[in-house]
Amino acid sequence: MSGILYVIGTGPGNPDQMTPEALKAVADSQSFFGYFPYVDRLNLRPDQQKIASDNREELDRAKAALTRAAAGERVCMVSGGDPGVFAMAAAVCEAIDAGPDEWKNVELVITPGVTAMLAVAARIGAPLGHDFCAISLSDNLKPWDVITRRLKLMAEAGMVIALYNPISKARPWQLGAAFDILRDALPPTVPVIFGRAAGRPDERMLVMPLGEADAERADMATCVIIGSTETRIIARGDRPDLVYTPRFLSAEKR
Template sequence: MSGRLFVVGLGPGNPDQVTPQASAAVAGARFFYGYKPYLDRLDLRPDQLRIASDNREELSRAEAALTKAAEGETVAVVSGGDPGVFAMAAAVCEAIEAGPKAWRDIDIEIVPGVTAMLAVAARIGAPLGHDFCAISLSDNLKPWDVVERRLIAAAEAGFVIALYNPISKARPWQLGKAFERLRAVLPAETLVIFGRAAGRTDERIEIFALGEANAEKADMATCVIIGSRETRAIERGDRSPLVYTPRSLASQ
């Protein structure tokens, strides 16, 4: 008898941003697979079990969860943010496609969550108010030259760009290189938002011009939003400015 597998997004870290649907999935599952910092967010009962793994073990984590669900158990695979945005939902689908037929009979439910770019955007205004895209700067699963081509194409097309996985100890140079490439396409005054830990107690939201943006301001808890030529800031005296991208495109 096949079990059930939830792929759950816990949002950016503020408990108030965990959806009721995600809370219900957590309450209904018995086995929880995920990266330890995400599993640590859960307040589980004694009968619920955490199985933690490293952040780079997404596929093996998905396979282990599917194996357990195929035994008839109710299982949750846990992601931060939204599980469908650079997270575990794709890994689960990849594992099912390559795995045994029994995995295709498992009842799968993807439970959405608030992803980082939405949390950061909400804290600063509406920078995603017009066309936008999301790009991961990690080159673990794609070549760096592909990342660069996508960055340049998105900037030239007028998209606001949300950057995920901007920097890490293993990849300390890539955000700086991304800024370098974008400065060749976008005006120096283009707005750049560094949104770290949006909605959490250690939140830090900062705005810079692209010409002055410093990659050292970011870490793996940061989502960087790079505005388009249309993105602007509304100054409000002592209050934080509102950054937004108008819904209508100015005449070119």
């Protein structure tokens, strides 16, 4: 008999942004794997077991969850945001790919969620209203020169750029370096959004022009969105500015 492995996303942290589908997976599960703060977002019953761990232990966590599911347990792997965007779904697939055959027989149910860039975009307007990309700034799993090259090509292509994992204690300089690369390729007026903890009580939204963008305004809970030359700011008097990227290209670029 084989169990089930759910891989869910809690959304950015506001309980109202977690889907009913993910909540049903939680209700059906016996044990919960994930990074501490994400597992702690769930209101578990006394009969449900938490097996939280640190980040940077994704592959071991995936293997432990698959081992239990293959033994017949109903297991839930918990990501923040969406599990498929720089999160646990890929780590689970990597473990299945390299693991014993019985892991391929585990019933795998991945439920999508609201990923950080969508929550940040919604709070500020519509910066992702036109073509965009999502890049993890972590050089733990890919070399920095690949990131550099991708940033240059994204700017050349006119894409709005969402940066995940922008900064951490172990990676303090990468975001500043990314801003420098983009300042060489884009006008200094391009808006940069620092969206921290979107939808949570400690939310903080900040917009500054690329020319003045200061990496110290970001932390691990921040998603940074860099506009394109098309991205516009609407001043609204007493209300916060809106930032959006029109669906069309302006006439001179057509």
